[in-house]
Amino acid sequence: MPDRFELEQLVIDDSFISYCFRRNEADILFWENYLRQHPEEAATMAEARELVMGITLMLQQEPAEENPAAPVVPLRAGSLKKIMAIAASVVLVGAAAFFLFKPGTTTAPGIAQAAEEQLVYLTAMAEKKTVRLPDSSTVILNAGSKLTVNKAFGRENRSVCLKGEALFQVEPNAGLPFIVKVEGYDVKVLGTVFNVKAYPEEKKSETSLISGKVEIYLRHGVTAYKVLKPREKFVIRKDIRPVDAAGEAKNSKSARVADVLPLSYNRKNVNLETAWSENRLVFEDEAFGEMRVKLERWFDVNIVFEDQMIEQYRFTATFEKENIVQVMKALQASYPFTCRIEGKTVKISHQHSRR
Secondary structure, eight states: OOSSOOHHHHTTOHHHHHHHTTOOHHHHHHHHHHHHHOGGGHHHHHHHHHHHHHHHHHTTOOOGGGSTTSOOOOOOHHHHHHHHHHHHHHHHTTHHHHHHHSTTOOOOTTOOOOGGGEEEEEOOTTOOEEEEOTTSOEEEEOTTOEEEEETTBTTTBEEEEEEEEEEEEOOOOTTSOEEEEETTEEEEESSOEEEEEEOTTSSEEEEEEEESOEEEEETTOSSOSEEEOTTEEEEEETTSOOBOTTSBBTTOSSOBOEEEEEOOBOTTOOBTTTGGGGTOEEEEEEEHHHHHHHHHHHHTOEEEESSGGGGGOEEEEEESSOOHHHHHHHHHTTSOEEEEEETTEEEEEETTOOO
């Protein structure tokens, strides 16, 4: 396969069409990996996907990703490829894009926003990336993160969407507030330094303020829910909703799911919330089970605990340039456990286990 794909190549590629409909795990993995390696191709891939999905909708076919359990009834490969090839050639002269995706055209739910309206920045596992936005604000993306930026950013708005973790250093602009949208709430700022951690797979989301001032707006609210001061963080559990103005889960008298807490520092006065941006992997009295997600993301590995009791071991440590083997050896100095590394899988068991 070529290193780069043009639009007309994508829309007639069987593997890419399969990826669009989420039909085959191997195709999904291939194109997701391609996007991680070539984030600059995100716009082309999004445009090609919209073309594939749009043509299918016109042919009254139901996209598989809208209902993964529903059977897919594809066109014959030859006829589908012919249609896609014709559409791709039309796109090259601009007519199909205008017809299918012009403003005001009705599209089915789930169809992505037009590619020309957004920029997407991605980081793979074990990768960090610094992004400079059009307004000169700086974003450092942690591993396994996605930042979506509207192309009107800096002119009509300063709104971004985040899945994952990022450290923001925002340039002041009182007339155009900077807004970070994450699952469940928005963070509104004028000019400040703050960290947002909102990985979809984690139960908690945090916004940590280093300097300046930010306002937290719950997605269902119209006024500021919380105003953070420097060295404070907003923490919300994502697995319980909705939240009322007191930070309580509605219809519940005891489950407090949102709060404002002080930032965390270790004995050397290192801020735990932002240490990652300085390439420091810091654990402060954390259980091994809680450390697993950070370690997996930091080193791009899969950790398997073969003994449940080991997940309760607690560690305080700081790592900077160590690899996963060196980290495991350092942790073994505190507790007796056996570590076996097989490719990207790290299997951990009690030292006396016979497995």
